[in-house]
Amino acid sequence: MDGTTAKVDPALDELLAACKAGDQAAYAALYERYAAGLYRLAYSILLDVQDAEDVLQEAFIYAFRNLDHFDPARGEFRTWLYTITVSRCRNMRRRKLLPTVDLSNLLALGQEPPGPHRETPEAALARSQVRDALGRALAALSPRLREAVALRYGQGLTFREMAEVLDCPPKTAESRIRLAHEALSRALGPSGAGLLEELWSF
Amino acid sequence: MNGHVTRWLTAYLHGELPPHLRERVSRHVRECDECYAALRRERELARELGDSMPVFGAPRNEQLARVLSGILAEAGNHQGMAAFRMPRAGVVLLLSLLLVLLPALVMPRAAAVSAPDQPAPYMIAATATQSSTDAPTGFVVASPTAIAARQPLPTEPPAVNPSPAPVVDETLPY
Numbered sequence: 001m002d003g004t005t006a007k008v009d010p011a012l013d014e015l016l017a018a019c020k021a022g023d024q025a026a027y028a029a030l031y032e033r034y035a036a037g038l039y040r041l042a043y044s045i046l047l048d049v050q051d052a053e054d055v056l057q058e059a060f061i062y063a064f065r066n067l068d069h070f071d072p073a074r075g076e077f078r079t080w081l082y083t084i085t086v087s088r089c090r091n092m093r094r095r096k097l098l099p100t101v102d103l104s105n106l107l108a109l110g111q112e113p114p115g116p117h118r119e120t121p122e123a124a125l126a127r128s129q130v131r132d133a134l135g136r137a138l139a140a141l142s143p144r145l146r147e148a149v150a151l152r153y154g155q156g157l158t159f160r161e162m163a164e165v166l167d168c169p170p171k172t173a174e175s176r177i178r179l180a181h182e183a184l185s186r187a188l189g190p191s192g193a194g195l196l197e198e199l200w201s202f
Numbered sequence: 203m204n205g206h207v208t209r210w211l212t213a214y215l216h217g218e219l220p221p222h223l224r225e226r227v228s229r230h231v232r233e234c235d236e237c238y239a240a241l242r243r244e245r246e247l248a249r250e251l252g253d254s255m256p257v258f259g260a261p262r263n264e265q266l267a268r269v270l271s272g273i274l275a276e277a278g279n280h281q282g283m284a285a286f287r288m289p290r291a292g293v294v295l296l297l298s299l300l301l302v303l304l305p306a307l308v309m310p311r312a313a314a315v316s317a318p319d320q321p322a323p324y325m326i327a328a329t330a331t332q333s334s335t336d337a338p339t340g341f342v343v344a345s346p347t348a349i350a351a352r353q354p355l356p357t358e359p360p361a362v363n364p365s366p367a368p369v370v371d372e373t374l375p376y
Contacts, residue, residue: 031273035266043259053265057272064273131254138258152216153248153255159218178212181247188247196246 012077019067031060034078037155038085044150045089047139051096055088062088075164082155082165086147093143123199130188130195137187141180148176149184205230206237211244 015033018026038059043052062084063070070080138146151157151165152173162173185193207227213219214227231238 028270031270035269036261039261039266039269040256040259043261044255049265052259052261053269057269057276060269060273061276064277130250134250134254149251149255153251154258156256159213159216174213174216174218177216178209181212181244184247184251185243193243193246196250197242199246199250 009077013072016067016070016077019064027064030064034081035060037078038081040154041082041085041150042089044138044154045086045143045147046092051092055085055092058088059085076161079157079161079164082151082157083167086151086165089147090143126195126198130192130199133188133192133195134184137184137192140187141183145176145180145183148173149180152177206234207231208237208240211237211241212248214241215244215248 015026015030019030035056039052039056042055042059043049046052046055059081063081070077138149141149147166148162151162152159157165159170159173159177163170166173188196207214207230210219210223210227214224219227231241
């Protein structure tokens with residue numbers, strides 16, 4: 001953690017202590033607290049529902065069995081979970097080599113992101129088109145760049161936290177985001193850029 | 203205009219530039235149309251990603267419940283959640299026991315079909331008073347008292363199998 005102090009979360013500390021004491025409800029509470037975020041991370045990287053579920057299960061079983069290995073002095077608990085999840089995603093990718101991505105599956109998943117209030121029909125159409133184009137562009141990214149996008153934008157990690165999870169220098173994490181931006185911009189093309197401008201230029 | 207700052211725009215947008223570079227980028231984009239346009243494109247993309255990624259692939263409740271039941275089933279196979287807390291030393295101990303017991307289970311049969319051990323001198327001495335007709339020709343059988351009287355020889359291997367080193371999981375994040 002480069003000398004920085006991990007954030008203190010008393011509720012989490014109690015939860016972890018209860019888990020270590022064998023409290024079954026604490027395990028379920030820990031799962032409930034982090035499962036959705038970890039699933040989104042796994043899905044954003046793997047783009048496959050079944051694989052994301054498998055990774056989520058593997059990651060939690062591993063985490064539960066190795067709670068003693070978590071060292072709060074070295075980083076936040078969620079970062080530790082992200083590290084486990086990304087590692088499991090890489091293993092899964094290696095096992096399957098993910099030849100193709102089912103775009104219909106990709107784009108239909110999850111709840112619809114909330115749009116701005118009082119969105120006009122034109123803006124809603126533009127947003128839908130951007131989301132479709134962005135979904136295709138994300139699927140075309142290399143796995144490493146998709147990991148970076150998922151951690152930065154999907155989980156809100158800083159470059160330093162990303163570096164911790166991805167086991168790389170912060171500069172590398174930053175450059176992966178920059179490369180991802182370039183690749184996404186290229187994939188979106190002029191029409192996608194025009195739609196983005198229509199949506200966000202204010 | 204020279205000294206474009208496009209390589210720093212992503213870090214600039216994310217507030218991750220040191221103050222002196224941040225100031226330089228701010229000053230430059232006010233004067234350079236090209237970099238200003240690039241910054242706008244970066245910002246629009248970052249806003250869209252920041253808006254859509256947090257809900258991208260959001261799981262349904264039934265998915266999470268399904269995975270949790272899988273985790274609980276895994277725990278159930280190990281007799282409850284306490285199985286998650288099974289100390290690694292227990293696994294190592296179990297492996298050590300297996301390593302100790304495995305030769306004992308396998309070797310007697312193997313020893314029976316292989317050549318007998320070279321008899322020790324005290325065993326030969328004991329057969330001098332024995333008149334067993336059951337023993338196969340060519341074999342000498344030590345009497346029970348002689349076997350009981352047998353002391354370990356200094357050249358015999360140690361009776362205790364050393365425990366294997368603990369297995370280290372290289373995939374551990376820490």
